[in-house]
Amino acid sequence: MNCLFCVMLRLLLLSSQAVDASEYANNKFKYSFTTNSTPVRGTIDRYKKACAASTNAESVSEANTQFYQQEASKFKRQIRDIQNLNRHILGEALSSLSLKELKNLESRLEKGLSRVRSRKHETLFADIEFMQKRSNEGLSRSVLLLFKNSFNTPSILETWINGTVCCEWDGVTCDIISGHVMDLNLSLLNLQGQSYPNCTIFSLSHLQQLDLSSNYFFGDISSTISHLSKLQSLDLSFNSVRMRLDSYTWNKLIQNATNLAELHLGGVDMSFIENSSMSLLTYLSSSLISLIISQTPN
Ligand SMILES: *[C@@H]1O[C@H](CO)[C@@H](O)[C@H](O)[C@H]1NC(C)=O
Numbered sequence: 634m635n636c637l638f639c640v641m642l643r644l645l646l647l648s649s650q651a652v653d654a655s656e657y658a659n660n661k662f663k664y665s666f667t668t669n670s671t672p673v674r675g676t677i678d679r680y681k682k683a684c685a686a687s688t689n690a691e692s693v694s695e696a697n698t699q700f701y702q703q704e705a706s707k708f709k710r711q712i713r714d715i716q717n718l719n720r721h722i723l724g725e726a727l728s729s730l731s732l733k734e735l736k737n738l739e740s741r742l743e744k745g746l747s748r749v750r751s752r753k754h755e756t757l758f759a760d761i762e763f764m765q766k767r768s769n770e771g772l773s774r775s776v777l778l779l780f781k782n783s784f785n786t787p788s789i790l791e792t793w794i795n796g797t798v799c800c801e802w803d804g805v806t807c808d809i810i811s812g813h814v815m816d817l818n819l820s821l822l823n824l825q826g827q828s829y830p831n832c833t834i835f836s837l838s839h840l841q842q843l844d845l846s847s848n849y850f851f852g853d854i855s856s857t858i859s860h861l862s863k864l865q866s867l868d869l870s871f872n873s874v875r876m877r878l879d880s881y882t883w884n885k886l887i888q889n890a891t892n893l894a895e896l897h898l899g900g901v902d903m904s905f906i907e908n909s910s911m912s913l914l915t916y917l918s919s920s921l922i923s924l925i926i927s928q929t930p931n
């Protein structure tokens with residue numbers, strides 16, 4: 634539209650110049666022209682203005698086009714650079730690189746690789762940790778279920794169900810990361826029976842607290858209790874008077890569980906323990922806070 638408009642305008646201008654040139658030759662014509670041409674001049678002036686505005690608009694849109702072309706070529710250049718870098722990272726098209734560029738590329742790759750490796754190790758470590766946790770948890774579960782099944786009244790441990798997470802069972806507390814049972818509190822559950830000398834829970838070697846107090850356990854305490862080398866608290870009090878701890882087991886326990894802070898053996902028959910063995914308690918003198926022993930006379 635604009636273009637057509639301008640062409641018309643130029644034609645009009647040319648014809649007006651032709652008229653202007655002829656005015657010298659013909660004054661009469663000039664007269665008639667000036668008298669008659671006032672509206673024509675105005676129209677021409679308006680067309681001139683419009684044309685100037687229109688060429689302005691054209692130059693603006695031309696500038697825009699130039700700008701976008703520059704932008705586009707900038708993006709193209711960037712894309713080409715990224716594609717080149719990508720090829721360089723893959724070890725391709727290296728012949729165009731200078732020694733300095735190669736060194737730069739090398740150090741970038743080394744930094745990136747070390748980050749990738751450390752992330753890989755982290756991921757791997759997390760996977761291993763998770764699998765270890767599940768395996769520890771599974772092992773603990775089977776040990777605890779065996780213990781439960783050794784009683785005539787297993788219904789007391791009703792939350793202890795095969796197929797569920799044993800760390801959520803009543804009386805069981807696990808380490809969040811490793812899944813090892815750390816704390817086993819079976820106090821006051823009316824558990825009754827001779828779970829000794831082959832008590833399975835003594836294989837939970839990460840136990841830090843074991844409370845079997847106020848039940849009806851009887852018989853010799855298994856010497857395997859000495860495997861609980863990480864025990865900090867052991868409570869076997871208020872069980873049957875026929876619950877016994879012999880010298881051998883006592884010696885091993887005291888020598889291995891060197892972190893014991895609480896040792897409650899009230900009511901446990903310790904009459905078989907020699908005087909010299911009792912003095913082993915001095916091993917624990919640095920850790921022991923609370924000691925309850927009441928030897929039952931035989
Ligand atoms: C627990 O369940 C699994 C699979 O269902 C079985 O193999 C295992 O013997 C069960 N453990 C106990 C102690 O019942």
Ligand SMILES: *[C@@H]1O[C@H](CO)[C@@H](O)[C@H](O)[C@H]1NC(C)=O
Nearest residue numbers: 818819820821842843844866
């Ligand atoms: C075990 O649980 C009983 C009662 O549920 C509580 O009195 C006792 O302090 C607990 N033992 C430990 C070692 O936390």
Ligand SMILES: *[C@@H]1O[C@H](CO)[C@@H](O)[C@H](O)[C@H]1NC(C)=O
Nearest residue numbers: 779780783829830831832833
């Ligand atoms: C514990 O030992 C007794 C005999 O010594 C045996 O009859 C029983 O099956 C054993 N229990 C477990 C859980 O191994």
Ligand SMILES: *[C@@H]1O[C@H](CO)[C@@H](O)[C@H](O)[C@H]1NC(C)=O
Nearest residue numbers: 838859860861862863885889
């Ligand atoms: C001492 O504790 C460790 C770790 O639980 C165990 O391997 C070892 O057999 C225990 N020693 C004795 C004499 O029970």
Ligand SMILES: *[C@@H]1O[C@H](CO)[C@@H](O)[C@H](O)[C@H]1NC(C)=O
Nearest residue numbers: 904905906907908909910911
């Ligand atoms: C152990 O010590 C007590 C009291 O000190 C003493 O009466 C007893 O005879 C001793 N027993 C042995 C086997 O030495």
